[in-house]
Amino acid sequence: MDAKKYIEMQDLFNRYLAEKKLWKTEERYAILECICSFPGHFDMCLLHQKLEEMNFHVSRATIYNTLEVLVDSDLIVRHQLMNQSVQYELRMLAETHSHLICTKCGAMRELKDMTLKKDISALKISRFTPEYHALYIYGLCSKCKYRLQRKK
Template sequence: MIQKKKHAFNLFAASKGLRSTRQRDSILDVFLSTRQHVSVEELYLKVKAGNPGVGQATVYRTLKLFVEAGLAREVLLHDGQTRYEHVVAGEHHDHLVCTGCNAIIEFENETIEKLQDEIAARHGFLIRSHKLEIYGLCSACKN
């Protein structure tokens, strides 16, 4: 799976005339080894741990490439930082965000997706992506 994603990125890179570099490889490794919703800062720190010379501008730049390549997706929560999550082919999930402890619970709901398609169709709208976030308190925080 990690191999598949790396391959996907290489294909993308080749098709765009992008070059293969040490820093892109290590950012990809770290990203792939990561749990969901990493911020750029978190990623930057992890990358630097294994590869001290990498600058954060490069991490920013590279994450945008991952998004273009379809490996990552931007997630904007409410903390003023852009986070990135893995894109798993054919899968889409949404988020329950706990405003108490910042936990994020993922869920999938096929019916909601279908309803979105219907709504879009009704408006002649072509869906590229969507984002559903439910804010509130998780079971631990609501008491």
């Protein structure tokens, strides 16, 4: 992520914390900065591991609470994909793709389709103002489909 976008996200986070009268702690900003370094999806364990590698020691409870604050502030998106653990993603990245999820093995792939994104954005829904969308398409990945065909 470039510096300009990171500063913009930091400003949005500052405004959110001020509006909700929440503490502006070093831990919250370190977690936000770490999240901005991920190119895609991450979970709490991966985030904790990366913070430890950066020699920034913070409790799992602080990470979990900060993730909740970041979801509430609309800076990150929570994904509950099938039976897997909860995953997160920067909202600005989540808006650029859809998710293809295998119902057999749980493998996930991202699909970037600008026509689909444009069509979804153009939807007019009465008495509702969409802020963002997340699209999940469930099916079989090529490996699972091949295995099923071989069994038959």
